Every structure is written in structure tokens, then in C-alpha cells.
Amino acid sequence: MGYAGGYCGRIAVVDLSDRSVETIEVTSDLVRRFLGGRGLGAYLLSRDLQAGTDPLSPENEIIFETGPLTGLWLSAGRLHISARSPLTGTIGDGNSGGAWAPELKAAGFDALIVRGRADSPVFLWVRDTEIQIHSADGSWGKTVGETTELLRQQFNDPDLKVVAIGPAGERRVRFACVMNDYARAVGQGGLGAVMGSKNLKAIAVRGHGDFRIARPQQTMDFLRETIAHVQKKPGFDYFKRMGTTSLIAPSNEVGYACYNNMQYTRCPDADALSSEHLQENGYFRKSMACYGCFLGCSHLMVSKRGTFTEGIEFGTLNEVTACGIADADVAIEYNLLCNEYSLDTFDTGHVIAFAMECFEKGLLTKADTGGIDLRFGNREGFLAMVDQIATRSGLGDLLAEGLVHAAETIGRGSDEFANHIKGMALDTDIRGMPGWGLGYIVSSIGADHLRGATSFTIAASRTMSQEQSRRLIGKEIDPSSYEDAPWAVWYEEKGDAVQDSLGLCKFISSPHGGPDLIYYKEYSELLYLVSGIEIPEEEFDLIGERIINVERAFNAREGFGRKDDTVPPRMREPARGGYNKGTFYSQEMLDVMLDGYYRLHKWDVKTGIPTPERLRELDLPVLADQIARISNPSR
């Protein structure tokens, strides 16, 4: 069907097994129920995949999605990718910036679904609604940067936009990421391994089409006001200068650092990674931005050795300190290595930190590590392990299977310090911050900080006033209260799901960027101006709720439920260091939070699974029937 703007109205479906390409329509029903992006991906996966689909089999699907606002000059260059995760077994999806997603839209597609498996390595070439499957013999084995350059040369087009995997994705490392535009990562959940399992090396896109806007002049007026409003946000200028590295200092003050595999919540040498240190010592070369972004939080960094890398983010630095290292030059090498191999910087760092603790406790020896003295703080050993993981050589082959499998194989109590939720590594400490922690605990993809974790409840950034809390959440939130945490997470996760579906960046919009930035009211107005589609403000909350339910139901089909909404053993021990010193999670605290959280969603409190009634209320009849069969198999 035709849209006045925002949507192309087309989804490409490529089956690599029979090399077929077809297009399906983006119906108005899909738009109204899921908007696009993450919501669309979750729905398509729940529709297309059978329960129990092996994530690395041809039956899994990997979907590249844009939202209706993707491509607008409102920090909306977002790409979302969804598949069943080979790391966690849950739904797996992630979000990235750069310029690939707007290019896909310019080529005429809202989304691209890839199914099946090619006989030999291939890449896709997408140009203005035309899609070709090419042999990737020339690029297989090459890094992300090399692949990108090779494709640009092959098509003689420096403006070609490329998503690609490196050797780690090819070898199906379970936390391999998908990279786009050289240095942008859809990091978590091992989506790079899904591409690798399909023999899909890269997707090169070039589009020359219009991103149509239903009401151009009004859209310009609206955006002028909106951008001015967001720029006035407290801390905007600081964040613009420093990006997420600005979080190193507060994280060590509050105590959400992961020092020495989360044995300590502060890193003693964290100053060496602080944004001030990085800037004063010439590590920041210049600011960089995603497509159409007025914030530009990313940085080009350069090490003393002359290594360039774009955008070391806070979580990456936190995982470097998890290995006992506080050295900006090592962090830059690490970031570049991971980007080129297509490894997630969070899970890679954390699984190495886990191996380091195993080594210090005598569970791994030099015979296992190939002679590497894998103690905390060993810089060369740390970087060498990244190579081992990416090439699956030596110990790296075991670590490449992820924390759960590594701890099972090593045994001898090592699972006590394998810090993951549903198999995904923690990237911050979550003790003493119930609103932040619960977001990680119930997130549909495993431990993740962008799907419900409430930044406004963290001690250093309590940006929400009681008035705002009453108005936005319907309740005053005490940030230290375990009873209040479900309310905060419930509010946050719906908003996050809507942003991921519209194609907006979380830093410039509420709730994650802070209260009263741009939120449902502005989304509603903007969607109308851009696409002509009227969705009232209140309905966005319902759409967010629907997306959370689809993801939860998808996971329930795979056997996930309340038993999986938990914390790793180390989070049950008192934290050592920082403002949160002495805090921990008890089973009682977890139960209080989970009971409250499931009740708010009207889910089954005992199992943590959506009830069929709730799913029907949310206009999800097929999932309701499937869940009814799980809940009551005799029926």
C-alpha cells in the first residue's frame, strides 16, 4: 500500500537456500500494531519461527529493520536487527547507529528478511529495490574494514553502505556482532553468528530514492523547536563533548564498575579512562555523528601507537576494567580488534574476565591458555585472548561458546562467578540500584541496559523530580525501593520499545535520555507529520506494552519464565566499594520486584508468562493460542 511518507511500504525477503528474492507489503495493520523496527522484527520472528528453532540453523531468520522516523535529522539513523539469539536462546535483537539504515530506506525497503543458508559464502547487493546475491569468496576471512573497502572498490562507489561480519561471525562465535559503517555495532546476542551460519558475509546497500515526508514544512518547524528543546537539556553539552565515556567517573563513584570480573564495584585506576583524562591526553581526535544526528556523541580516538578507532563507549571501557586493565591505549586496541573481528565488546571482555578469575583460582593453567599468564591486568594476555576467541583457537574455542557453556565445561564452582543473565554478560554492576537491576533481570534479550534499566534511578543521575514521576509513571518513585522498581521499569521498557520501533536514538528521547525530552506526545505528532498516520498519544504506551508481550511470549515458547528472571551468584554477595558498598540481591528482594513487575503487566505471577487473556487484549490472538497450549498442554 502507499504511504504519504515515513514508510516505503515494502519488506524484502531473501531466501539464501533457493536464492529467491521477493517483497512483501508493510500493511497498515503492522504499522498500527508494531510501528516498525524492533516491534516489527519481534512480530515477524514470532510469526515465522517454530518454537525450538536452532538459532544457527537455516530455519532461523535475521531481519534488518528501520522505523518510520529512521532517516530524519533527529538522531534517527537507527538500524535494528532481530533473530533468535545463539547466545541466549531468547529473542535476540539490537540497535545501532551509522548511516546504513537510512540508505536501506533510500533503496526502497523498510526491512530486509534473510532466511535459509547459502551453499557457499555470499553477500547481498541492494540497489534501488533491486537485490542480487553475489559470491563472497573474495571477502570471506577478511575483517569488517577490509570487507567494506573491498566492496566499495568492487562497485567503485565510496558511498556504498555496508553491514558485515568479520572472522568471529564466520566462525559463529556466539557473541559475534554485526557491524555497520566500519565501527557501528549491533552488539549483543550473537547476531553476527547468525549471519555466519547463513554464509552471509555482508549486505551492501545504495539507494537514490526519496524519503518522503507527508508535511515537509510543518515537519521542519516541528524539528526546529524539538531540537532546540533537547539541546537545552541539562548535561547535553557535556555529553556532546564526552559521549558515554563521561559515565566512567560516576560509575566508579556509585559503584557500577565491573573491576576484576565484578569482584569489586570500583576500579582503583579508573581516572586513567575518564573522559577528562582522554581529552587532556589527546585521545579524542574529533567528534563524530550518526546520520542526521545533532548530538554527535561518538568520537574518533587515536592511541599513542597511532591506532584509530571510532567510539569507545562506556560499556566497553567497563569490560576492559573487568579484566583489571585501566589503560586507554589497550582499550583502543581492544575496541578496534573487536570491531574488525565483529566481536561484541561486552561479552568478549566479560568472558575473558571470567577466564582470568578461573586462572587466578587455578581452574585454568598455562597449559589451557597456550602459555599466556592470564592474570587480571595482563594487557598482552587480554588482547591475545581476543585473537584466540575470534579465531576459535586454543582456549578461545571454549570461550567463544559464551559464559554459560564455558562455566559448565570448566566446572568446579566456576559458575559462581560467571556473571550473566540468561547467558548474556553483565556490562555494569546492578547491586543497590533496584530500578536499574530489574531492567537487566527481566529484559527479553538477557542482561542489557537499554530495554528497561532505568537510568533515572541511579544515584548519580536522579534526574526525575517527584512531580515528573507522578505525572509520567503515576507514582512517586523511591530510587532505592525494591517495591517501586517494577513501576520504574514498566514505564521505561515500554518507552524504549517504542523508540527502537520508531527508529529514534535513546539519548535524545524520553525515558532513557531523561524525563520531558521527547515522548509519546511528540512521537504522535511527528509520526503524523512525517507519514500522515494518526496514532493518538495514549496508544504508544499500548504499542510498547504489546511489543514487550510479543517478546515475552516468544521467550515463553522457548521455555523461559520466572526461573530465568534472576541474578548471577555474585550479585547476591555484598558489593565491595563505592556508594553501593554492602548492597546485594536477596531472593526476597527479587521476589518483591518480580511479583510487582508481573502484576503490572497482568501476567501469570507464578510463571512470569503472559496470560492468553492479556495477549488477546493486546490484539495478539495467535500468540494467545500458542501460550494457552503451553500453560495448559492437555487442552
Place this chain on the structure above:
Amino acid sequence: MSGEPTMTGICVVEGPFPDNCIGCRTCELICSMVHEGVINSEKSRIRVRREERHGFSYPVACIQCADPECAKVCPVGAICISGGAVAIDVDTCVGCGKCVPACPIGAIRLHPTTRKPIKCDLCGGVPQCIEWCPRKVLKLRRHQHGKPDYRVEPMLVNAIAELNGEES
């Protein structure tokens, strides 16, 4: 006044970190919105040249030469100076495309659908890319032909040389 012709064009004036071009391409988006009512970089009169790996990004738009090379090669005389800008009369233009390679800084391109050349027209005096640039690195600058602005030209020349070296 010296009597030599002077023209005013869009130039990039970068300040110290973080006031540099961040490669967001907002100028491209705005340009196509203002001129065409759609977002399409291919229809933008200003283009950001980028080399992501080393963080290179540099917007390129017509600097409005007082003695423009593009006008010299136009076989039908469709390019002239009008209202302070180098302007193309689309009705006269036959779309031969000779002006595109003639421009020393690559500031002319062919429109993807009309196949006629497009270039910066200074938005009739208030260039919208300058208004919207989030880091305020775009400026209007007056320069005398033959006496290029020393702060701007070397950067631009280096930038183009670098790009040509990388791409050719």
C-alpha cells in the same frame, strides 16, 4: 574597494574540538528538504565527503567563484552570476553535464531524476544548511577571486586531494 570581483559562498570553518564537522549530513538532509521537499542526499546541493575510518568528513558546496570554470565550459551559456550566486538556468541548460567535471571542487552534480545539474544557490541569501548545522561549522564567507581565503582554501584543496588519492 579594489575593483576586483568578490563573491560570498558557503565555506567550512572548523573550530577546536568539539566544534568540527561531525559528518552528520544534516546539511544534506536540510538542503534536499528545502529544495525538493523530500530527504534525499542525491538531490542535495551540498555534499559531505566522508572517509569514516579516519574520521574524515567535509561538506562541499559551491564557493561561488567570481570567474567560474563551470560557466566557461557551458556550451549554451546557461550558467551566469545572478543575485550574488553562480546560477544555472535550467530552461536553457541542455543537460550535457560538462560543468560537473569542470568544477575544481566537485560542487556540481546531476539531479538523479531531471538529469540537469544542481548546485548551491545560497537559498536566495539565507542558506538553510548554515542555520541547521549542529556544530556551526558552516559559514558564509566573502573571498576575492584569485586571492582565496587562506583559512578555507588549503583545507578544501587538501581534502579533495586526499579524497582523490583514496578513491582513484
